[in-house]
Each structure stands twice: as C-alpha cells, then as structure tokens.
Amino acid sequence: MEALTSSDSTSLNYLTHAGRMVLSGLSKLNQQDVRQFQQAYDILVNFINEPANRERLELEMALVGINHINFTDVFYEFVLLSLLEGKTSLPTSRPGTFFYLLMEVIMRIRPPGGAWTESAGNFYLLIKDQMKAWLDSIFNLDESIYESPQRLSWQVMVNLEMQVDFLLSSLD
Known part of the structure; x- marks a missing residue:
C-alpha cells in the first residue's frame, strides 16, 4: 500500500514502529494489556x-469523509482527533474490515467506559x-525546501x- 506519507519503505517502517511504541505507551498508561494492543x-x-x-x-475511509489515505488525514484527523476523543463513531463493521480492526486497536487503548487515567x-x-507542532513545523520550513520533493520528504x-523521540522519552 502507498505510504501514509510516502512510498519510502524506511519511512513506512518508521511510522509503523513509532505508532506502535507511542500507542503502546498510551495503552499501558490506561492500564490496558499492552500485548493485546500490540497484537x-x-x-x-x-x-x-x-x-x-x-x-x-x-471505500471504508470514504464513508467517514476521508478521501485521501495519508498519515495526517487518517491518524491525526480521524483517529487522534475524532475516534480517541469520542467525537465520532465508526460505521457498523464486520470482522476482517479496516474499521473492525481499527476498533480492536482503539478498544485496547481506551479503558472500558472510556474513563482515561490521569497519566494517559x-x-x-x-x-x-506534538502532532500539532509537527504540522506547524511543515508549514514553517524555509521556502527553498519546498522546491525539492526529496528534501521536503526528508525534512518532514x-x-x-x-x-516522536520527545513522546517516547516522556514515557520513561
């Protein structure tokens, strides 16, 4: 699948690993079973x-108004700002679909009843x-960086x- 930010496999691997580590930390802070989350x-x-x-x-993402499959729209806007805050709910889904699998992940981050621990x-x-700071940093780059897709991708x-390093260090 095309990358959430690029098709570079190194970037994809990093995003996958970083997401796993950050969200595992959130799951643990919510006193959830981290192994179940990771699975x-x-x-x-x-x-x-x-x-x-x-x-x-x-098709599933279009049902919730996400027409471009990328990191910012899917993770930041949909998961972080909508699902985890309870501002939206997923359409009814069946096992094996994206929404079903996503809910399996969300259920292993949020505690039953949705009452987060203070630390979580x-x-x-x-x-x-940190996600907002990252987005702000993209729009505050030197204009010359925008002239080269490779430089822009690297800087992003x-x-x-x-x-992510800041987030992970705050878990220690």
Missing part, C-alpha cells in the same frame, strides 16, 4: 499493508500537542522523528 495493532498494520485491501480501505489523559494531550520525517 491488534500488528493485525491492523498487516491489513493496511496488503495491496489486495487497498480498494476496501479507500496527560500523555494523550502531549501526543496531540526529521521533524516527525523529533516529535
């Missing part, structure tokens, strides 16, 4: 990475702040890595 996360990632699922994924709530706010990933 659900890995199943979801495998589904996303399977080319045969691309069309189904695009604080970390969630930190995740949102460098800035994302800084935000």
